[in-house]
Amino acid sequence: MSSLAAFAADLATGKIKVVDLTHTLSPDFPTIVLPPEFGQCAPFRSEVISRYDENGPGWFWSNITVGEHTGTHFDAPIHWVTGKDLPNNTTDTIPPADFVAPACVIDCSADAANNGDFILTVAVLEAWEAKNGRIPKGNWIFFRTDWSKRKGAAYANVLADGAHTPGPDAAAVQWMIDRGCIGFGVETIGTDAGQAHTFTPMYPAHTLMHGAGRYGLQCMCNLDQLPATGAIIVAAPLKIEGGSGSPLRVLALIPA
Amino acid sequence: MIPPRRPRNPTLLPQAALAPPALRSRQATGLAVAAAQGRFMLQVCDDCGRTCYPPREACNVCLCANLRWRDVPTGGVVSAQTTVRISMDPYFRPRTPWRVGTVRLDCGPDAVVHLHASLAPGDRTRLTLKLDKAGQGVIFALPPSDTPDMPTDQALRETTCDPRGRRVLVTDGRTPFGQDLARTLIAAGAEVFLGLAAPWHPFPGQDSLPGTPVTLDLTDSRSTEICAAAIAGRVDIIVNNAGDFRPGHPGLDDARLAMETTYLAAARLAKYFLPALQARGGDGPYAACAWVNVLSIAGLVPDPAYPSASAAHAAALAQIQALRPSLRPLKLITAFVGPLDDQWHQALPPPKVSPAQLASAVLTALRNGQEDIAVGDLARHTLALWHDNAAITLRR
Numbered sequence: 299m300s301s302l303a304a305f306a307a308d309l310a311t312g313k314i315k316v317v318d319l320t321h322t323l324s325p326d327f328p329t330i331v332l333p334p335e336f337g338q339c340a341p342f343r344s345e346v347i348s349r350y351d352e353n354g355p356g357w358f359w360s361n362i363t364v365g366e367h368t369g370t371h372f373d374a375p376i377h378w379v380t381g382k383d384l385p386n387n388t389t390d391t392i393p394p395a396d397f398v399a400p401a402c403v404i405d406c407s408a409d410a411a412n413n414g415d416f417i418l419t420v421a422v423l424e425a426w427e428a429k430n431g432r433i434p435k436g437n438w439i440f441f442r443t444d445w446s447k448r449k450g451a452a453y454a455n456v457l458a459d460g461a462h463t464p465g466p467d468a469a470a471v472q473w474m475i476d477r478g479c480i481g482f483g484v485e486t487i488g489t490d491a492g493q494a495h496t497f498t499p500m501y502p503a504h505t506l507m508h509g510a511g512r513y514g515l516q517c518m519c520n521l522d523q524l525p526a527t528g529a530i531i532v533a534a535p536l537k538i539e540g541g542s543g544s545p546l547r548v549l550a551l552i553p554a
Numbered sequence: 555m556i557p558p559r560r561p562r563n564p565t566l567l568p569q570a571a572l573a574p575p576a577l578r579s580r581q582a583t584g585l586a587v588a589a590a591q592g593r594f595m596l597q598v599c600d601d602c603g604r605t606c607y608p609p610r611e612a613c614n615v616c617l618c619a620n621l622r623w624r625d626v627p628t629g630g631v632v633s634a635q636t637t638v639r640i641s642m643d644p645y646f647r648p649r650t651p652w653r654v655g656t657v658r659l660d661c662g663p664d665a666v667v668h669l670h671a672s673l674a675p676g677d678r679t680r681l682t683l684k685l686d687k688a689g690q691g692v693i694f695a696l697p698p699s700d701t702p703d704m705p706t707d708q709a710l711r712e713t714t715c716d717p718r719g720r721r722v723l724v725t726d727g728r729t730p731f732g733q734d735l736a737r738t739l740i741a742a743g744a745e746v747f748l749g750l751a752a753p754w755h756p757f758p759g760q761d762s763l764p765g766t767p768v769t770l771d772l773t774d775s776r777s778t779e780i781c782a783a784a785i786a787g788r789v790d791i792i793v794n795n796a797g798d799f800r801p802g803h804p805g806l807d808d809a810r811l812a813m814e815t816t817y818l819a820a821a822r823l824a825k826y827f828l829p830a831l832q833a834r835g836g837d838g839p840y841a842a843c844a845w846v847n848v849l850s851i852a853g854l855v856p857d858p859a860y861p862s863a864s865a866a867h868a869a870a871l872a873q874i875q876a877l878r879p880s881l882r883p884l885k886l887i888t889a890f891v892g893p894l895d896d897q898w899h900q901a902l903p904p905p906k907v908s909p910a911q912l913a914s915a916v917l918t919a920l921r922n923g924q925e926d927i928a929v930g931d932l933a934r935h936t937l938a939l940w941h942d943n944a945a946i947t948l949r950r
Contacts, residue, residue, distance in 0.1 A: 325774040328754045334897075337807055345775055450754035457756070 312554055319518040319531075319548040320370040321446070327517075328454040329368050330487050339365035342545075366543040372535035373481075373489065373504070373514030377542040380509030387511065389541035396513070397534035399480045401438040401550070402430070403524045406464070410443035414455045414462030414492060420473045430526045435478030438515070438531050441466070446485040446519035454487065465491025468502035475506060481513030483531075483548075485521060489514040515548060524550055556706045556839045559719045571835035572645040573883045576688035581609040584623045585691025589683035590925040594628045596661065597621040607663040629660040632677045632695065635669055645687065645836075652709060657681065657695050667693040671707050684713035685923055687835075687883035705921065708839065714923035715791060715844040715885055718743030723789045724765070725749040725772055725823070726796035728757040731848075731894065734909035735793055736764040738917050747785055749796070751777075772796045772819035778826045786830035790842040793916060794823055797867060799850055799891075800898045801860055809862040816866035817873065820847060824877055828884070835883040846887040846916055847874055851933040854890060855940055855947050887925050889916055892932030905931040 299307070308314040321327060329341045342364045348354025367373070375381030376388050386392055404426050410416035418441055427433060443464045445453060455462050463486040466474070474482060482489050482503055489503035499505045507514060515533055530551040535544035562568065578586075581597070588595035597606045599613040600620035612619045635655035641647050655669035657679055665681075673679055679695040686692045694710060705716050722739050726732040727748035736746045748763055749770030768785060771777040772794075797816040823845070831842035852860050853867025871888065878886050893899040895906035907930040915929040928937040939947040 325771070325776055326752070326754075326769075328752075331755055337805065338811070341774075343774055451756070454754045456754075 315552050315554045317520050317523045317529075317550040317552055319520050319550055320546075321517055321519055323364070323369040323545055326450075327369055328450070328487060329365065331454075331456070339367050341365070342368050364545055366538065366541055366545075367516075369545045370517045370519075370548060371515075371543055371545045372533060373508065373516065373543045374535070374541065375508040375511050375513070376540075377514070378501075378504045378508035380505050381511060384511045387508075389535045389538045389544050392513075392535075394534070396480060398530065398532050399436055399438055400434070400527070401440050401483070401524065401529045401531045402426075402433050402527050403440045403442050403521055403529070405442045405526065407442050407444040407522065410445070410464040411447075414464065416443070416464040417491060418464065418466040418470050420469050423470055423473055426526075433474075433477045433479065436480055437477075438481055438483050438533075439474050439477075439479045440483040440515075440518070440521055440524070441485070442521040442524075443485050444522060446517075446521070455492065459493075460495065461487070461492030463487065463492035465489065465494055466503055467491075468497060468499060468506065471502045471506045475510045475512060479512060481515060482507055483515030483518055485518050487517060489516055514543075518548055520550075523552070525552060528553060556708065556711065556719075559840045562837070568834060568837040569648060569841075570644075571832060571837070571841075571883055573688035574645045574686050574690075575643065576690055576882075578690055579609065581611060581621075582691075584609055585683055585693075586685060586689060587691070588623065589685045589691035589923075592919075592922050592924040592927070593625055594681055594683050595623045596626045596663075598624040598626065605659070605661040605663055607659070607665050626659075626661040628681050629698075630657040630665075630679050630681050630695070632656075632669070632673050632675050632679055633658050633664065634675055635673070649708075649712070655695060657693075665693050667695045668709050668713075670694070670696050670704070670710060672697050672701065672704075684710075685885065685925060686713055689878065689882055689885075689925075711839055715887075715920040716742075717791060717917070717920055719840055720790040720843070721745045721747070721788050722791040722793060723747045723749060723768075723770075723785065723827070725770060725792065725794045725819075726751070727763060727765075727767065728752075729795070729896070730759060730909040731896075731912055732795050733759050733764060734913040735795060735916060738910075738913035739793070740764055742917055742921075744791070747789065749781070751796075772822055773814045775822055775826075778822040782826035782830065786827045787834075789827065789831060790834070790840060791844045791846070791920065792823060792827060792831065793846040793848070794820060795848040795912075797847075797849060797870065798863055799894050799896075800863065809865065812862040812866035813869065816849075816863070817869035820870045820873055824873070824881075828877075828881055832881050832884055842884065844885045844887055844920060845874075845881070846889060846920070848889045848891060848912065848916070851890040851892055851928065851936045855936050885923060885925055887916075887919050887927070889919060890926075890928045890933045890937055892930045892936070907933070 323342045329339050344360045344362045347359045349358045374389050375384050490501045494501045532549040535546045601618040602616040604615045633656045638652045653669040657667050658664050678698050680698050682694050683691045684694045717739050722744045724732050724736045727750050736748050740746050746765030747768045748765040751771035770781040796819050798812040834842040850867040852864040853871045856864035891907045893902050893906045895908045919927045928934040
């Protein structure tokens, strides 16, 4: 039996479980809000074309509009200026093999669930490795905070001085890049901390990860259902020509 | 007198949303133009100086055709009065008895007018032009100065949109403008629903909001539909202040955003809310009565500094004009504003429109039943220039 046939059999018998890491793409899901003088990412919108009515008696369909970075979404390296000149840096040119990769899940939920200013540091990552072994090359590194369990205002957590959501510091990002990760995935609206505009460099996850040709996954959920290691992630963005990212369905395959 | 608002008998059909006869000559439409602005204007002959009424093509004294619409003195004396008890007209039939009178105007002509309940033959009167439910200008004779019970006159109430006892939706409560509109309308006796888009994103004033907050994002059809399903059957007046008044980036994305938040937002209101209001437009003294849109004067006279907003507000204005006939008997009130006194207009010197100024102007327009108002010196000036000569104003 080939490994794919064994895989299909395991799927059929439920030995491999599929976990959906995706939020529903809905108009009221919080999007990133930049200071108002900048251009803004469009929230998801849907306009009905017809719904078994005079515009189409037998069929229902809609036109949708959405920003590339709305809802559960993928960041390509071209998203950030540091990655703008890299080869294969857009949603349509990234090698498709990169869309299927294993993940290591760093569980910080105990510390971060109620702390919007929790910072992922090298110390946290090294402590994880001491327990789970070295992070292999080519893995996604997922930052579990349980922020996906929050709703609305508590999820965005915007205060007078901006958003307060967990994220990594620059040293942690560089450490993850040095481990050869394929990208960094989070439950919050950005791969960076809400206050990352005050970090040096600003927005280290975007600046360093994309500068190194790595990817980002944001607004994921159900990370609490994943094992620390051993999950396989299927995360293929829409093949938008020259796209900087896209909403997508992120699936995890885990042993039942 | 107007009875206090009571729940409608649900076993009866509502009173139909009818309008009085609407057919007028092109000349007589000048009365509606003046009424919409809250002015008392009649045709005055350039040659012999006489004031003519009713509106006509040529002076009834000297027969010249040089009649010009001018503001004329509002005084007069009631000559006679009568009460119509039976009418053949479907609009007036359920509204009788209805008082009409003749008035000798200080400016010359005699006119048949709607007569306020307090007036009797021999009384001095102050004449106003009001928009009736058909949107036509009619002369209404009022007491010489405002009296406390004046707004409760049933016939006058047919031509106005007093928010007292009515339910109002203010579409955007995220700004001080929306919040002040709500506070002012509540103080005037209205019950207010305050629309809030993206409630997850904080905004100034959110801890002390007036009225009942409702989730409403006019850039989202589904949000508008859900909100309408919940409250459109209760709302009697909509004040839409959700337009985009920002000086634009030159980008096309900004143009799209301006159209979404201004033109398409109004289109969504028209689709999801207005049919429910229109259907209740004839239903007694608390009938649904008005759709107010706060629009930039740049929608009438485009401003080079605001290309996207100019286009979006022009589109909204054109849409409202196009919908006007089909939405009678509702009044479609346009409140033109100049630059708002907000963060987006820091670089501009005064005069700018403050939240209190806008709220007060909208309340006055509702109470008077005016459809065209300008708020603030800049919008007033621009609108006056446009009325004087639209083509020159656009060129300059």
